[in-house]
Amino acid sequence: MTGLPLVALVGNPNAGKSALFNALTGARQKLGNYPGVTVERKAGRLSLSDGRPVELVDLPGTYSLNPTSPDEQVTRDVILGRQAGERLPDALVVVVDASNLDNHLRFALELIALGRPTIVALNMVDLATRDGLELDAQILSRELGVPVISTVAVRKRGLDHLRGELESMLDSGAGDVAPAGERRDFEGLRREARRIARSAIVRETPSRRLTAAVDRVALHPVAGLFLLLALLFIMFQAVYAWSEAPIAMIEGFVASAGDAVTAALPDGLLRSFLVDGVLNGVGSVIVFLPQILILFFFILMLEATGYMVRAAFLMDGLMARVGLSGRAFIPLLSSFACAVPGIMATRTIADPKDRLTTILIAPLMTCSARLPVYAVIIGAFIPARTVALGIGLQGLVLFCLYISGIVGAMLAALVLRRTVTKGASGGFLMEMPKYQWPRPQDIVLGLWQRAVIFLKRAGTIIFTSTVILWILLSFPKAPENGGVSQVNYSIAGRVANGLNVVLQPIGFNRDISLALIPAMAAREVAVSALATVYSLDADEDEAKLERSLGDRLKDSWPLPTALAFLAWFVFAPQCISTIAVTRRETNGWKWPLFMIGYLFALAYVAAGLTYWTATAAGL
């Protein structure tokens, strides 16, 4: 999109920047990375009123041009035209929260002083009104010396006005005011911001705010914790309860595609490749899209409503006790979706030791890639009955697996902070945004982006691993009537039989050993690998082929093995992307190797203990 005029959206965190960005660009967004740093570049296309396109880039939120983290550094460097891989923006749109002018205007003044063409978007005017605050945008504009436009991301009028203003600013080419002569220091800027904010306030009634009322419950040491646990519990119940129908639909689709291929092609390698490798393998992972989207729906809602920081506040006592910064909670919570963005989000943690510890334990948070593995095993081995009060046993087991990951992570942090990452404990300094009802469009857009990422993974990493596994499982061909099964005779089978010597003591069988190797690429591959193994194994038996993966597992695994398999996946670092991002973020192989080592050791011990205990209990 080079060649287009570039406009940067910049502002404090919690100024409603992302909602405004979404409203201005719609679904025409491109996510990427700035070269050399792992900071996400979020860009989109905005159309001016005459249809001319402009590239709009959403810069990471920051409080000043004095960065304390890599994210904030990117923001500063882009604005100053120093960021590699980014041209100097032709104009800045500074987003300020209407109800927090004192603070946000200070940064706005700092930006205006740079002398670049600038427009101020007075954002979230509706929330300010809700809190009894009335502002005069014209006074603000006069005082700041740049256009000020009242915006609410959901309302079209302000957005059109903003587009129009941008258009005339870009057209005039100028607007490039000479930088203000004297550079004011922090204190000077703060006073000036305060003075301007005072002058722009038309009316201010001290209304009792919604946020304060909700926080009385949400931040209460006892009630708040119950609320948090209840929310998480509902989330995991919903993952099962809401997903049945869409899963059945996808399964039906994969099955009919398999039937169509079977009918159209003669029995042979190509048919086996398409049915056993592609459809059964990749299909068995795509089935989990509804559950992953439900999980993301909850995480996006928790973030967008402003609840996430409250959860961090509640958990900070615990975080402090294991030697982590309270800030670590948010990267860890987003690791529930995926450890890769979670590890990238640790860049907001200033203390290096603190940050390293968070990176090392992030893979213990149950990411969405584990969900297919958990779901298939739970579905096969845990009866779908109600325990009490509408609480399903399956959801309960899933909840316990998530809790095991969290407890494991806290214990790991406790040990790490006393050994390899020894150092002073970090702090917890965070702004608590106002509660707000998220725009449905933002949630839908977020879900859409996640779905695309997941399907791309299914189409690339998972597809490739599945195909390679199918090849390794299909060759060399076992001799007819040789008394050796194809799986055992194949290359993959031989490797798995070797690996099984190590894994047998913890209750794993050959098929699990076989699935674990390609699952190093991504955890979900374990499911597609099992599907491929059982699909190939069942070739001779048409009746077996008709049955679901869950049913087949149920027949061939004892319960202790299934439980040990679950325990393994709570800890095992089976994800190449996570290892790669850890290497990038820690600048070397030392820490990723350490991470792989300690997590595999934990996985082995946990699976072993589970297997031996379950066997002893006679399960």
Add this chain to the structure above:
Amino acid sequence: MTSALPLRLTDLPLRQPAYVDLIDWDALSASDGQRLREFGLCEGASVEALHHGGLMGRGPIACKVGRMTIAMRRNHAAAITVRTGPQDAVADEEA
């Protein structure tokens, strides 16, 4: 000017309007100090403790600074001395 004895932010009773009397910047790391400033904490700013987190009173403190709500740990709050009473110091400062 009505002002009670100075007390630490950690000891300020909940929902009692106060203003910042003194901040011991030396007790804070450079980046934490900068962040607190960016949150609008400075001598004279109005502050109100809203919530104490944690069951044994060891958790963080949520407080209102100006129109913003921020959370900090007790070690940071202990570096901030406040005075209860109406906020008038800022007006003096700006006059």
